[in-house]
Amino acid sequence: MGKTTDPVSRRGILKGAALTLGASALAGAPARAAEHWDHEADIVAVGGGLGAATAAVTARQNGDTAILIEKLPFFGGTSAKTVGVIWCPDNFTLRAKGIEDRKEDALKYMARYSYPEYYSADAPRLGLSEPAHALLEAFYDNAARATESLRDWGALNLAEWRMFHLDRSATDYLDNVPENKVPAGRTLGTVGANGKLGTGRDMMEQMAAALKARDVPVLLNHAATRLLTNDAGRVIGLEAASTGKTVRLRARKGVIFGTGGFAHNLNALANYQRNPVYGSCAMPGATGDFIDIAGAIGARLGHLAGAWRCQVVLEEALQSRALAAGVFFPPGDSVLQVNRFGVRAVNEARNYNDRGEVHGAFDVTRAEYPNQLMFMVYDQRTAEAYAGTYPLPQKPGAAPHVLSAPTLEELAKAVEARLATLATKTGDFTLDPAFAKNLHATVQRFNGFARSGKDEDFGRGAAAYDSEWHQAFSPMRTDTSWPANTMPSITMHPLRDEGPYYATILAAGALDTNGGPVIDARGRVLDTHDKPIEGLFGTGNCVASPSGRAYWGAGHPLGIALTFGFIAANAAHANAPA
Secondary structure, X not given: OOOOOOOOOOOOOOOHHHOOOOOOOOOOOOEEOOOOOOEEEEEEEEOXXXXXXXXXXXXXXXXXXXXXXXXXXXXOXXXXXXOOEEEOOOOHHHHHOOOOOOHHHHHHHHHHHHOOOOOOOOOHHHHOOHHHHHHHHHHHHHHHHHHHHHHHOOOOOEEEOEOOOOOOEOEOOOOXXXXXXXXXXXXXXXXXXXXXXXXXXXXXXXXXXXXXXXXOOEEOOOEEEEEEEOOOOOXXXXXXXXXXXXEEEEEEEEEEEOOOOOOOOHHHHHHHOOOOOOEEOOOOOOOOHHHHHHHOXXXXXXXXXXXXXXXXXXXXXXXXXXXXXXXXXXXOOOEEEEOOOOOOOOOOOOOHHHHHHHHXXXXXXXXXXXXXXXXXXXXXXXXXXXXXXXXXXXXXXXXXXXXXXXXXXXXXXXXXXXXXXXXXXXXXXXXXXXXXXXXXXXXXXXXXXXXXXOOOOOOXXXXXXXXXXXXXXXXXXXXXXXXXXXXXXXXXXXXXXXOXXXXXXXXXXXXXXXXXXXXXXXXXXXXXXXXXEEEEEEOHHHOOOOOOOOOOOOOHHHHHHHHXXXXXXXXXXXXXXX
């Protein structure tokens, strides 16, 4: 079978900051059956993240042989950069506590969040199309089964994930709607070797060990380039590029892709995304290879404008698109975000995916994106009491991306001057002439909301998510001399009447995109006639998201990837060619 790189090596799992962009797949027309195969297996899994790894482990548990290939020189993918949590309804930790997460309730929550424009509680399929509803149903029916199978097989050590600093169950990202009957406790975490909750690195080390224990060859530096089909159009294998050579892999039952999105493919971003994605936390190998590879054999594409969104620090992203982190939880309480007009446009305490959507709001009258860039403005209290919580530097103002000034008026001038130096990279984005005046009024209005505890514009702090996740990821420093927030809402505190004041420019970013070939409830890739392409499956960020634009709770993308990797392997096993 050729030389296999040991996937368990810690050094081989994550070398993020030192990576350069791997070569993109050069997908051509589909090829017919090869006369020579370099490797053969029942299942060929493509990608080094959780989705493909789950598919390979599941295949082996089904008695199928499996090979996993990864284009980068290390195993783990973007999954290894995550917190290592998995969103799973009706999971074993909920049942152990006697909490019933009924299918009909969970489906209503998922449908309400994913498709609010169609959702109707009393309509057939909750108002959704049959394919959309079937994908949600498949996720609910298999998520708990998939996670518990990996746990029972010894592949993943999972437990309830509890929020940092609070030691309580993780609250969902839309807990404040009546459809969410189980607003906390659906998130599982990976237990590390020390017996404590670990990270994505721990998760992928465990998956690497599970692959090794099951004799699954892991071929690194193998970039999938083309699918191979027989005369009936069934996928029977693929070609991959490795060290300048073409490697042919036969898949007797199926090829399962879990190769990530296209967050680092500038051409794809320009073609598919509705506004700029300045940077991403995805591994540099996320270049959307599956779109061209599957498109070459007639796959239907969907949700290409979608992404798991987050805000990023603009000037960091302009230095390098591959980012270590996004602005997932803006730190501080005496802090707000304003657009080019100097007014707020979003609840700053909401989850990163939904908050990231604000950058794409289009002003049809002015034909512009007023929120293309947002400005995080804060005072000395937040600068010191929350110092060191990203993106605040350890010392107030001591970072290139932080602007400071003694007054709000002078801060506006500093922001304007900085934007002038970045104009060629932001489409000449400028501040409106009324920015300084509006900023002063916006701060005064926000201060009133902070004192009353009610954000009348955007509802900041009204949902449990806002306050609980604020405390979990943005606690005050224990060594600060600033008093604790005694305002009615823990998420808001008035900005001081005197400076200095600070600002950081924020832009649209993404964990990764989540569009690509469309799959059905069995993980099968569909063609342009909505018929399954036999032998081809997909999971994770490389396919059209089964959840639409919604991010149901912490660990949602990993939950989707794991579950549909499990589904796809089972479908491939049951649907072997005659």
